[in-house]
Amino acid sequence: MARLAQIWRYPVKSHGREAIDSARLTAGDCLPGDRIWAIAHETSGADNTAWSPCTGFTRIASSPALGAIRAVLHADGQTVTLSHPGKPDLTVAPDLQPDTLLDWVRPLTAEGRAAPARVVRVPGRGLTDSEYPSLTIGNLASHRAVEGRMGRTLQVERWRANIWLDDLPPWEEFDWIGRTIHIGGAALRVTERTGRCTAPSANPETGKRDSDLLGFLEEQWNHQDFCVHAEVITSGTIAIGDTAKVV
Incomplete structure (x- = not known):
């Protein structure tokens, strides 16, 4: 069974990242503290x-x-x-x-x-990339698959996901569209694949582009998607180490 490995929020959109240990999710809202500004x-x-x-x-x-x-x-x-x-x-x-x-x-x-x-700042919602309040869920196995084919280590922070799950097959997350994932006490409906721009090509330690991840995804997997978007449908608390189950 999958487990919750990391939680990240981005208080100012595209201007900083923060790892947290737990969060209280509310149905219809994005991750608390995420993209407030x-x-x-x-x-x-x-x-x-x-x-x-x-x-x-x-x-x-x-x-x-x-x-x-x-x-x-x-x-x-x-x-x-x-x-x-x-x-x-x-x-x-x-x-x-x-x-x-x-x-x-x-x-x-x-x-x-x-x-x-x-x-x-828009009162009542975070400024996520989707028109609806969403969280982005990443699969660490998919990240490792990209690293393996590229032949180098990549920081997961490049993808700017909110939630990272582990102990899954690579790319399984693309089969979750329309399904519900239970994490801790919360439930989320997976809505769509996350299309990518050039942002992940920037090294989060140096702030300089050091790869063409968008082109690499297209070349190796014939798409430019990584992670999935999801909506919270059942309120509850999530924490590092929680199990995650897709139904």
């Missing part, structure tokens, strides 16, 4: 009124240096500490100090890309 660029129409697609935000796909940011969401849920190997740490309340956050991330934006313009 996003940074809209200067040509974007994204605002605080509704969900917007990822193309409206400053993100790793266009600015790989962002991939090296780590984050710690404070207990108040309103303050986050960001760290990057090339910058001093920043502790900021994005809702109250948006300019401070924008000034810190602006030098990490790639040359020629639209500059960070404003901090966006």
Whole structure:
């Protein structure tokens, strides 16, 4: 039986990752603390009124240096500490100090890309890549399959999944579409495969592109998908080490 190996959240979309040990999932919501904020660029129409697609935000796909940011969401849920190997740490309340956050991330934006313009937060939901509140579930065996064919070690952080499961056959997750997965006390409905952009090609330690994972997936497996999206349908707590069962 599969087990829950890792849980990750991303308080500011594309601007930092944080590993956590457990989470209380609520039906119809994304992972608590995940993508609370996003940074809209200067040509974007994204605002605080509704969900917007990822193309409206400053993100790793266009600015790989962002991939090296780590984050710690404070207990108040309103303050986050960001760290990057090339910058001093920043502790900021994005809702109250948006300019401070924008000034810190602006030098990490790639040359020629639209500059960070404003901090966006949509009340009641995280700014996940899907139009519906979702979690991304990864299979560590699939990750190891990519490593094996590529002949090198890859950090799982590249894929920016929320939940990593282990003790499964590689690529089994693609057979879960429309099915329900029970993890700890929660249940999630798997909705679709996760199509990929160039973000995973950025090394999460250096913030520099060091591979073409999108092209590699296409060359080796004839698709550009990795991980699956899921919706929480039964509220409950999940924790590292929980069993996971697909029905």
